[in-house]
Amino acid sequence: MKTNLQLKSRTRAFTRVEALACLGAVTILAAVAWPTVAGTRGRSDRVACVNNLRLIGRAIQTYSGDHGGMNHWGVNAPQGTRYSPYAGNVSFQFGFLSNELATPNILACPSDTQRRAAHTWGTGPRGFLNPAYRYNAVSYFLGLDVTQNAPNSVLAGDRDIPLAGYGSCSLPLANIGYVKPGQSNLAWTNGVHVFAGNLLLSDGRVRQTSSEGLRQSFSSPLYSDNGLLHLLGW
Numbered sequence: 001m002k003t004n005l006q007l008k009s010r011t012r013a014f015t016r017v018e019a020l021a022c023l024g025a026v027t028i029l030a031a032v033a034w035p036t037v038a039g040t041r042g043r044s045d046r047v048a049c050v051n052n053l054r055l056i057g058r059a060i061q062t063y064s065g066d067h068g069g070m071n072h073w074g075v076n077a078p079q080g081t082r083y084s085p086y087a088g089n090v091s092f093q094f095g096f097l098s099n100e101l102a103t104p105n106i107l108a109c110p111s112d113t114q115r116r117a118a119h120t121w122g123t124g125p126r127g128f129l130n131p132a133y134r135y136n137a138v139s140y141f142l143g144l145d146v147t148q149n150a151p152n153s154v155l156a157g158d159r160d161i162p163l164a165g166y167g168s169c170s171l172p173l174a175n176i177g178y179v180k181p182g183q184s185n186l187a188w189t190n191g192v193h194v195f196a197g198n199l200l201l202s203d204g205r206v207r208q209t210s211s212e213g214l215r216q217s218f219s220s221p222l223y224s225d226n227g228l229l230h231l232l233g234w
């Protein structure tokens, strides 16, 4: 006959084994589930980024619809931003659309850890014009050479693109980043969407692209400024 003590210790031992098994199972489950959780997060951020770019496209189209098909950087200040002393600043260019954009928080891509979404257009805390946010609330570049003649030309996109250099563009603006059509080292970094990225095209569509898609999007011979494609955003 087993004593009370023997029963107790057997129960305790069983519980310990069970606890270890549970711990093991939880660890394995966590290891299996984590990449899925992280992947889902990455995917939902990428969808949010696509929506951001769609809304930016709509805002630019609303403006150009009211200005004879011209984008605001092609229209002289103060109706547009051309010849404005701030025209070379991407935050200024996007801020100019504040009447067409409901909120500035769509100017920050959720996958871009180097940028923080502003919540109002004002100068208050988390305001787009707050000095702490002014140069830090925009994740997207603007494609300055975009043209309606090439419906696939790139109007805006995630900013993690390796530029070929900086130079003057015909707007005219000095010291603007550019890529070259057919630039062979054009590839998304792992900085925002991990070797992938989103592009807003001039007809309002948003393309989710790999680096191959990125190179294709910038290879159109239908548009360039003296052989270069100027991107405002750095």
Ligand SMILES: [Zn+2]
Binding pocket: 046, 049, 109, 110, 111, 112, 158, 192, 193, 198
């Ligand atoms: Zn993005």
